Amino acid sequence: MGRAFVYVILGGGVAAGYAALEFSKRGVSPGELCIISDEPVAPYERPALSKGYLLPGAPARLPSFHTCVGTHEERLTPKWYKEHGIELVLGTRVKSADVRRKTLLTATGETISYKILIIATGARALRLEEFGVNGSDAENVCYLRDIADANRIVDVMKSCPEGNAVVIGGGYVGMECAASLVINKINVSMVFPEEHCMARLFTPKIASYYEDYYNGKGIKFVKGTILSSFEFDSDGKVTAVILTDGTRLDANMVIVGIGIRPNTSLFEGQLTLEKGGIKVNGLMQTSNSSVYAVGDVAAFPVKLFGETRRLEHVDSARKSARHAVAVILNPEETGEFDYLPFFYSRIFSLSWQFYGDNAGEVVHYGDFLGTKFGAYWVSKGQLVGSFLEGGSKEEYEAIARATRQKSTVENLTELEEQGLGFALAI
Numbered sequence: 001m002g003r004a005f006v007y008v009i010l011g012g013g014v015a016a017g018y019a020a021l022e023f024s025k026r027g028v029s030p031g032e033l034c035i036i037s038d039e040p041v042a043p044y045e046r047p048a049l050s051k052g053y054l055l056p057g058a059p060a061r062l063p064s065f066h067t068c069v070g071t072h073e074e075r076l077t078p079k080w081y082k083e084h085g086i087e088l089v090l091g092t093r094v095k096s097a098d099v100r101r102k103t104l105l106t107a108t109g110e111t112i113s114y115k116i117l118i119i120a121t122g123a124r125a126l127r128l129e130e131f132g133v134n135g136s137d138a139e140n141v142c143y144l145r146d147i148a149d150a151n152r153i154v155d156v157m158k159s160c161p162e163g164n165a166v167v168i169g170g171g172y173v174g175m176e177c178a179a180s181l182v183i184n185k186i187n188v189s190m191v192f193p194e195e196h197c198m199a200r201l202f203t204p205k206i207a208s209y210y211e212d213y214y215n216g217k218g219i220k221f222v223k224g225t226i227l228s229s230f231e232f233d234s235d236g237k238v239t240a241v242i243l244t245d246g247t248r249l250d251a252n253m254v255i256v257g258i259g260i261r262p263n264t265s266l267f268e269g270q271l272t273l274e275k276g277g278i279k280v281n282g283l284m285q286t287s288n289s290s291v292y293a294v295g296d297v298a299a300f301p302v303k304l305f306g307e308t309r310r311l312e313h314v315d316s317a318r319k320s321a322r323h324a325v326a327v328i329l330n331p332e333e334t335g336e337f338d339y340l341p342f343f344y345s346r347i348f349s350l351s352w353q354f355y356g357d358n359a360g361e362v363v364h365y366g367d368f369l370g371t372k373f374g375a376y377w378v379s380k381g382q383l384v385g386s387f388l389e390g391g392s393k394e395e396y397e398a399i400a401r402a403t404r405q406k407s408t409v410e411n412l413t414e415l416e417e418q419g420l421g422f423a424l425a426i
């Protein structure tokens with residue numbers, strides 16, 4: 001049993017949805033393109049899962065957040081794919097790939113062949129067992145990567161109104177889920193190994209603003225320690241979390257957000273890997289010229305920094321996917337991907353954006369007691385990274401522009417005094 005396509009996108013997440021839109025804009029004939037996904041639904045905007053999806057009241061539900069509503073473009077419902085002759089093979093896991101023969105074998109035993117493959121397999125959540133702690137299968141221990149995970153969080157929250165949640169991990173999932181839990185009137189303790197939240201991006205000063213804000217919402221932080229074990233009741237539900245420093249926290253539910261691993265396993269030994277992902281060149285092409293990789297799974301050259309990076313953010317997934325399709329369909333007109341890294345989060349009434357790289361010396365600016373503040377990172381006399389909380393559209397555009405241009409910084413004290421004015425003047 002088998003089917004053949006000109007183009008196959010493996011994975012049905014954010015990158016796949018944006019690639020499909022780009023294929024349709026640039027012109028693909030009915031029957032040429034197929035998307036294979038082990039999720040049962042058409043591609044959707046994954047960021048909704050830790051934000052709108054978890055809200056009480058009128059939570060976001062499909063079909064409202066199928067791609068590409070995140071960039072205010074068309075919403076690609078299953079009907080859209082049908083009308084455009086794009087085959088959606090959903091609920092189907094690819095279990096092996098042969099890049100030499102250009103075939104994929106699904107778990108249902110079907111062989112799907114391609115001329116060009118785009119790998120968009122994203123990543124999976126790291127599990128506690130990988131750190132030597134058992135208990136992930138308990139019904140009130142939750143992860144968050146897909147809709148099934150989000151539904152589980154919603155069900156578990158409903159089963160323990162005004163109960164206690166322990167959030168493991170102080171990264172993006174931890175911070176955004178803690179906010180959603182509090183909005184659902186659940187008491188939250190956050191546990192993580194670092195000295196402050198969002199340790200890979202935030203400076204201690206930035207982190208302390210958010211931690212104070214979270215404290216004000218009743219969220220407690222237990223820092224510098226990690227989970228050691230769980231206590232269970234006779235039904236196998238977790239009732240308490242024991243930390244390595246001996247602390248015991250009562251828990252009606254646990255959310256774990258301790259990082260991800262890119263889904264590369266189908267291609268190990270067949271394609272070159274780097275930084276935990278599939279290595280691509282500036283055209284998003286892997287070490288096999290018929291195979292492209294985009295989104296969380298791709299390690300690509302970030303021209304601006306002269307370095308290969310793997311980025312785990314939605315803007316990079318959207319743009320890298322579009323770029324790969326542009327290269328495939330309009331090779332003469334498409335150069336190398338020239339991407340400015342962009343991360344953001346929205347929590348409670350807060351909202352921040354970050355552009356570039358958090359390397360070099362840091363200069364903070366603005367009102368850390370108020371609602372608008374930020375930071376610049378300066379390396380070798382050039383602006384390489386910019387963070388802003390509470391900015392307007394124009395202000396975010398200004399910090400992005402100044403970072404993209406690697407604006408010259410002559411004096412750090414002057415930069416501090418100029419603050420946002422520095423970027424706005426460029």
Ligand code: FAD
Nearest residue numbers: 011012013014015038046047094122295296312313314317
């Ligand atoms: P994914 O969207 O993960 O899609 C991968 C797809 O491949 C999935 O459908 C998966 O099921 C499928 N797949 C994998 N292996 C196989 C296989 N063998 N066979 C078939 N199908 C397979 N980023 C931001 O910048 N801002 C945010 O606010 C933000 N919020 C987020 C909130 C949550 C809860 C999560 C989990 C992530 C968030 N991100 C955010 C990150 C962003 O969603 C990812 O960077 C983005 O989804 C990556 O897109 P992708 O297409 O590479 O991978």
Ligand code: NDP
Nearest residue numbers: 131169170171172173174192193226257258259312344345
């Ligand atoms: P992150 O990498 O953001 O954070 C993981 C956190 O867990 C870090 O603080 C990490 O510490 C900590 N940690 C690691 N191991 C342990 C442990 N054993 N016990 C306790 N804490 C531990 O990953 P997330 O899981 O938060 O997010 C998953 C993915 O989802 C990421 O790709 C992220 O980009 C994406 N996402 C993005 C959002 C956004 O951009 N707004 C929102 C939600 C998700 P250490 O640094 O020391 O390893």
